Amino acid sequence: MSVLLALGFALGLGAVTVSVGTATGSSNHFPIHTGYSYNYTQQIYTQSQINHAGAISRIRFYHHSSYPGSLGNSHDWVIYMGHTSRSSFGSTSDWEPAANLVQVFSGSVLSSIPPPGDWLEIILDTPFNYDNFSNLVVAIHETTPGLNYSVYWGGFTSGSNTGLSLHHNGINPDINNLPEARLMTDNIAALQLVFPDTEAPLPPTLISPADNAPVRDGQALEWRLPVGSADASGYDVYIDGVMVSEAQTARSYVLSGLETGPHTWQVIARNNVGSSLPSEMRSFVMSLAIGSGEGNFQLPISLYTTFSQSQSIYLQSEIASGIQGAQSIERIAYHWNGLTACSNSNHWIIYMGHTDRTEFDNLDANWVPISQMVQVFDGHLALPAIPGWIEIDLDIPFVYNNADNL
Structure with missing residues (x-):
């Protein structure tokens, strides 16, 4: 009984x-x-x-x-x-x-x-x-x-x-x-x-990203309350043991301004009765982002031609702010505006290489020779009618020397 x-x-x-x-x-x-x-x-x-x-x-x-x-x-x-x-x-x-x-x-x-x-x-x-x-x-x-x-x-x-x-x-x-x-x-x-709370919430369940997953600026940490929990009026978000948001009502937190590399995160739920125990601790790895992804350009591909080829130069000064020494690039991502789904331009072959160039001099004959680059990806991508980052796991990681431009 x-x-x-x-x-x-x-x-x-x-x-x-x-x-x-x-x-x-x-x-x-x-x-x-x-x-x-x-x-x-x-x-x-x-x-x-x-x-x-x-x-x-x-x-x-x-x-x-x-x-x-x-x-x-x-x-x-x-x-x-x-x-x-x-x-x-x-x-x-x-x-x-x-x-x-x-x-x-x-x-x-x-x-x-x-x-x-x-x-x-x-x-x-x-x-x-x-x-x-x-x-x-x-x-x-x-x-x-x-x-x-x-x-x-x-x-x-x-x-x-x-x-x-x-x-x-x-x-x-x-x-x-x-x-x-x-x-x-x-x-x-x-x-x-x-209607009113009579007990503190249970520890939140962390939803996304998966433990040790790579993330970018602008990506959100997401969580939910488990079934059977009292409701929460707000959430405290901790990154690397430091509270970065207090009593927020949204069940997600958008990452911004963190150093590249590994970080930990936890969430505590609260209501008028009290606070939950901390959630489990997860880790994520902050990736380096170059640019904001806010502009609409015909790069890295053109959707209006049957075939397209492009080259883009990223300066060592843009990359070095987020890394130390030579690093292996295992994944890249481009921001897709999502204005329409694209199934006719989704087969991509990607090459990477080092260069001392900082710009292209003209439209006709200033390509970086393909012989100076390494093929790192060959495959089909999903380009949906939804804005967001298109992530590409490279077939062969590229070891960037952090001295030349990319």
């Missing part, structure tokens, strides 16, 4: 997360439409969908898919909640009055945006005490000037006419004097409601 009691208490502790909707569908209108400058939306979630009383401390929306940077002009949100007896909206002008709603959050959500396939978590400034008798209205006013590509959110088919969306490119709506909505629908955003 004592074992059963102990197990029962253990399972009963922790924050309660109520999920409304399955997030298997998608919507670009709820909670906001990033393709417009300003947004105001209201969504109704019924008591039968929630069925839990208490103080809602956090809410989450599912980030289904997006083009990188799509929330850059749509990240300032004011969130309101309220009880209501209505289960649907009667018309596009049948808004729940602002006087019946309570502001629970005001701020930027930009730092909390997760990668696609994860939940955007928003910690409310003021918890909302849900009575589990009424239905719940969630209203979001997005006030950042400007627009961008559409973000698609996890959505589901709820009751008839449970969502109203007002979006506009020129006028920031006055929530006390609203015009008609531009959309009334039953396809609304999947939602998670988080």
